[in-house]
Amino acid sequence: MSRFAVIKGKHYRIFFDEELKSLRRFLRRGNYSSVIILTDSNTERLCLPKLVELCKLKNYHSLSIQAGEENKTLSTAEKLWEQLLPLADRKSVLINLGGGMITDIGGFAASVFKRGIDFIHVPTTLLSMVDASIGGKTAIDFANHKNQLGTFAQPKAVFISTAWLNTLPKEQLLSAQAEMAKQALLGGLNEWQQFVLNIDKVEFIEEQISEAVKFKLKITDKDLYEVGQRKQLNFGHTIGHALESFCLLKEKPIPHGIAIAGGMICELYLSVKIFKPTENIFSEQIEFLKNNFPKVDFKEKDVDDVLSFISSDKKNIKGIIKPVLLKRMGKPYWEKEVTIDLIRECLNYYNQL
Amino acid sequence: MSRFAVIKGKHYRIFFDEELKSLRRFLRRGNYSSVIILTDSNTERLCLPKLVELCKLKNYHSLSIQAGEENKTLSTAEKLWEQLLPLADRKSVLINLGGGMITDIGGFAASVFKRGIDFIHVPTTLLSMVDASIGGKTAIDFANHKNQLGTFAQPKAVFISTAWLNTLPKEQLLSAQAEMAKQALLGGLNEWQQFVLNIDKVEFIEEQISEAVKFKLKITDKDLYEVGQRKQLNFGHTIGHALESFCLLKEKPIPHGIAIAGGMICELYLSVKIFKPTENIFSEQIEFLKNNFPKVDFKEKDVDDVLSFISSDKKNIKGIIKPVLLKRMGKPYWEKEVTIDLIRECLNYYNQL
Numbered sequence: 001m002s003r004f005a006v007i008k009g010k011h012y013r014i015f016f017d018e019e020l021k022s023l024r025r026f027l028r029r030g031n032y033s034s035v036i037i038l039t040d041s042n043t044e045r046l047c048l049p050k051l052v053e054l055c056k057l058k059n060y061h062s063l064s065i066q067a068g069e070e071n072k073t074l075s076t077a078e079k080l081w082e083q084l085l086p087l088a089d090r091k092s093v094l095i096n097l098g099g100g101m102i103t104d105i106g107g108f109a110a111s112v113f114k115r116g117i118d119f120i121h122v123p124t125t126l127l128s129m130v131d132a133s134i135g136g137k138t139a140i141d142f143a144n145h146k147n148q149l150g151t152f153a154q155p156k157a158v159f160i161s162t163a164w165l166n167t168l169p170k171e172q173l174l175s176a177q178a179e180m181a182k183q184a185l186l187g188g189l190n191e192w193q194q195f196v197l198n199i200d201k202v203e204f205i206e207e208q209i210s211e212a213v214k215f216k217l218k219i220t221d222k223d224l225y226e227v228g229q230r231k232q233l234n235f236g237h238t239i240g241h242a243l244e245s246f247c248l249l250k251e252k253p254i255p256h257g258i259a260i261a262g263g264m265i266c267e268l269y270l271s272v273k274i275f276k277p278t279e280n281i282f283s284e285q286i287e288f289l290k291n292n293f294p295k296v297d298f299k300e301k302d303v304d305d306v307l308s309f310i311s312s313d314k315k316n317i318k319g320i321i322k323p324v325l326l327k328r329m330g331k332p333y334w335e336k337e338v339t340i341d342l343i344r345e346c347l348n349y350y351n352q353l
Numbered sequence: 354m355s356r357f358a359v360i361k362g363k364h365y366r367i368f369f370d371e372e373l374k375s376l377r378r379f380l381r382r383g384n385y386s387s388v389i390i391l392t393d394s395n396t397e398r399l400c401l402p403k404l405v406e407l408c409k410l411k412n413y414h415s416l417s418i419q420a421g422e423e424n425k426t427l428s429t430a431e432k433l434w435e436q437l438l439p440l441a442d443r444k445s446v447l448i449n450l451g452g453g454m455i456t457d458i459g460g461f462a463a464s465v466f467k468r469g470i471d472f473i474h475v476p477t478t479l480l481s482m483v484d485a486s487i488g489g490k491t492a493i494d495f496a497n498h499k500n501q502l503g504t505f506a507q508p509k510a511v512f513i514s515t516a517w518l519n520t521l522p523k524e525q526l527l528s529a530q531a532e533m534a535k536q537a538l539l540g541g542l543n544e545w546q547q548f549v550l551n552i553d554k555v556e557f558i559e560e561q562i563s564e565a566v567k568f569k570l571k572i573t574d575k576d577l578y579e580v581g582q583r584k585q586l587n588f589g590h591t592i593g594h595a596l597e598s599f600c601l602l603k604e605k606p607i608p609h610g611i612a613i614a615g616g617m618i619c620e621l622y623l624s625v626k627i628f629k630p631t632e633n634i635f636s637e638q639i640e641f642l643k644n645n646f647p648k649v650d651f652k653e654k655d656v657d658d659v660l661s662f663i664s665s666d667k668k669n670i671k672g673i674i675k676p677v678l679l680k681r682m683g684k685p686y687w688e689k690e691v692t693i694d695l696i697r698e699c700l701n702y703y704n705q706l
């Protein structure tokens with residue numbers, strides 16, 4: 001891949017641009033009344049100076065919030081709005097510079113401030129490059145539940161530079177690879193083999209991101225509000241989000257992708273139990289996920305707590321739980337009710353792996 | 354007008370239906386997983402039992418918040434979300450039963466809860482029938498500023514019954530008539546004469562509401578996100594909102610319409626000053642507004658406080674204030690910058706009326 005590339009979505013463009021010249025041009029053309037950059041305590045230190053330098057920004061404001069999913073709350077959003085009040089009017093732009101936590105809360109804050117101001121994403125983690133910054137979902141957690149409040153709101157553009165990835169701890173890279181594994185499972189056998197082959201080849205990282213962005217964009221552009229096809233992207237997330245919420249509640253937050261890797265193992269187990277394919281169909285995939293991702297730590301006595309998060313998942317309708325299942329590689333299905341007993345069984349299975 | 358009528362908007366229908374049979378049918382067909390009715394302390398007592406009886410509701414939940422614009426806040430919304438958590442899933446519906454405060458905050462709460470659940474409006478004040486419930490703006494006040502946070506989100510339907518109006522104090526009716534006066538000024542000389550002729554004729558109230566709904570719908574359907582034509586509906590609101598915010602700050606809240614009547618007098622004065630028509634063009638209208646609406650009470654020393662609200666109006670771009678002006682009856686214009694000195698002058702003019 002060249003050093004500069006553009007993917008055109010239905011609503012906005014995704015620029016691959018290490019020099020961020022495209023961002024500089026975007027801001028100049030936007031003629032915004034003010035430019036506000038949102039960072040967390042890590043990206044403020046590690047990324048903000050670089051962005052300011054590359055874009056030759058002179059007039060801008062920066063706001064920073066404490067890093068960590070546990071701060072993706074209404075009270076953090078409230079502080080942001082208070083700070084935006086004197087800085088932003090309807091023709092301002094908010095640049096979300098950070099991982100999924102920043103793009104989620106920044107997108108949310110911008111989308112309801114004065115009924116919506118422009119925002120753009122500059123994702124700095126691999127996970128946010130391939131997932132959170134694409135698709136126009138914004139969110140904050142509420143009452144210990146993941147992403148309970150939010151909007152569907154599209155960024156004006158997304159700017160991806162893999163140069164940020166040098167600043168990331170290894171665990172964060174791993175976390176993103178969980179989302180890529182999900183896409184591979186949803187894509188099919190070929191995609192899975194490709195994924196397994198390239199997972200550790202850093203030289204292919206831009207291609208991998210680009211493929212992931214295209215994959216997600218293809219689905220979300222067709223189903224912006226998640227009434228159909230988009231639901232498949234929740235594979236691994238019904239149980240994964242519950243694991244993530246549980247760890248957050250226990251004040252031992254884990255990266256999103258690690259939780260999703262656990263969720264995928266559980267939901268693959270459910271898929272086998274429910275669709276009863278004759279061959280030992282997902283054993284290779286379960287084995288791979290088990291070997292490549294840290295296991296989520298919970299005790300047998302915690303299973304009820306995890307289950308209670310699953311019962312209050314925002315995707316449930318009339319209390320009925322329908323996780324995304326795989327009939328086979330590349331064939332997701334999301335209309336099957338799964339009993340709480342079977343979910344308990346799969347959590348126990350996962351716990352004993 | 355018959356006892357039942359429907360106006361079809363682009364995104365939803367407005368039912369005129371004293372018996373609320375259409376609401377009953379709507380809920381039956383909607384097959385919602387739960388029905389939650391939001392009221393304020395007045396409509397809980399005066400309207401909720403009637404609605405439950407007419408719709409023969411058996412399974413529903415009701416939530417109530419303290420009446421009064423001063424409660425249209427983030428902390429009230431937060432309490433609502435906490436209460437919704439165990440009651441609502443993505444297939445639930447929120448019925449907003451009340452005036453503009455309830456439809457504004459209820460619409461906002463629903464539109465961000467789990468990224469948006471269905472909501473419908475059952476406006477119980479004349480003002481909310483002709484204004485707040487139409488057009489898909491939701492809002493809460495924030496940091497003493499009117500409607501600073503919100504979304505553009507359309508209700509699934511609006512159900513208007515004039516039977517509620519019997520429960521309203523006279524002051525509330527007057528407040529709605531201010532919005533109707535605005536529409537008449539924007540409509541033109543004929544509309545104005547019609548309005549003046551019918552203002553006190555209760556027997557024409559349904560026709561008046563119906564005309565007002567059609568007028569607002571015609572504009573908002575074409576310009577949902579207020580990038581053009583819809584801006585004219587802000588006539589009287591740049592200064593009106595500032596007067597309203599000022600009174601709220603002083604803990605002497607006034608009805609929205611009363612503030613808007615004051616705002617319109619000021620903005621008519623500005624229109625004359627700026628467009629300098631030869632004849633004494635708006636004197637009849639100013640006289641009418643002065644005689645028919647209570648004056649907003651503020652002292653000369655308060656003018657700076659009112660001005661500071663105008664300076665931070667969310668419609669301003671780069672600090673430039675462009676209130677909606679009238680070149681003549683029915684000819685709004687919203688691209689003219691007005692200086693803070695001229696606004697000070699019009700506030701002093703209004704204060705000395």
